[in-house]
Amino acid sequence: MWKKKLYTSTPLSTILLRTRKLVKIHSPKDAPLLNPLLQISASCSPYSSPFVRKIEIQFFPTAGGIFFGGPRFYNGNVNLFVKKKNCFCSESQSAEKHQCWNCDATADGTTPFLVCQSCRSVQPVDHSIDYFQILGVERRYNIEVDKLEGKYKDWQKKLHPDLVHSKSQREREYAAEQSARVIDAYRTLTDPLSRAIYILKLENVVVDEEERITDSELLAEIMELREAVEEAEGTQALNQIKAQIQGKMQYWCNSFEDALLNKNYEDATASIQRMTYYKRANEEIIKKL
Structure with a gap:
């Protein structure tokens, strides 16, 4: 019927x-x-x-x-x-309208509905809003990271739990959840490796960072880097190795972006696995500096 x-x-x-x-x-x-x-x-x-x-x-x-x-x-x-x-x-593809739990106002659709524009009440977390939307940047790998900090601070001025201490328990809980999510969004998108993994997650591609690489040439290179870090004497030597690793990291970041644009998720995943190795090597250098 x-x-x-x-x-x-x-x-x-x-x-x-x-x-x-x-x-x-x-x-x-x-x-x-x-x-x-x-x-x-x-x-x-x-x-x-x-x-x-x-x-x-x-x-x-x-x-x-x-x-x-x-x-x-x-x-x-x-x-x-x-x-x-x-x-x-059997539903329309039009964007779902969000309504404030406190005053029933409808979101204008121009900004992520984390805070009601009418009554300023913090809203419950909506996981359909991704990190790129929260921080106001286009969903792509190559983004201007320097622009994220301003948006991050703007949200924290509205969502930080200390700013809603006089509100209801319900809204304080919403603020804590939203603030934590904004922090995670900022940390994720400012890190090249985390940003790559997150983008593939949005594409429903799960990356196992712990999966072992069988590329013998890469493994030999990583071992040489670790030995060089252990034997390095002084800050100058460590910084030279760090610069080499950053160059390798940038190469695989570019490789990931190319694979993503071509929707070649297998190559994109392989790039992420290599980026993971270089990031760990870089962390070892930072510990010694």
Whole structure:
């Protein structure tokens, strides 16, 4: 019954508006299938609509009709399915609206909803907001780390538990959780290795930092570095080795970024494992300096 109600009660124009995409026909022979369904008004072209910005249409024959990227056409009816992870859900792709627990105000969507803009109440942690959003930078590996500190301090001025000591127990708990998450976001994104691991996590790629590397050439190089650190005499010698390690670290950071841009997660993971070795070697030098 609910499916029948959905098919008959939801206007096609509304469904297409939710998709906010531009129609693209992949096969001319399939155009007649779409023509009757896209005749929204007399002023509309058969294959475009003012309601639609971009729709990537791909046809896949099924028992019940034809699937294409978003809407499903069959028997003159339309049912919008949005792919989320590995499942389909009959929901819009529009961003979920957040509402303040204290005053019921709705988030404006311009900043992460950690603090209500209306009543200034600290909000509960929302894990759908990632670290890049919290610190106001684009989600990519090569970021301007120097710009993170200002945003981090701004959040701490609003979220630090000491600043909400007079508030309710509920809000104090929210502030402690949000403050800890902002700290973790700052520490993660300012460290090249942690940032790389976090980005792959967002891509649902789990990295085992403890996995042993079988590359005999790399292992031999790491052993030589450790021996050089142990035998180094004086600060100058240690700083020279440190500079070499930083050069190697930068090489693998660049390698990770290239692999990430090409969505080559295997090479990206291999770069992370090598970065881990060099970071540990660098930490040994710092201990001796």
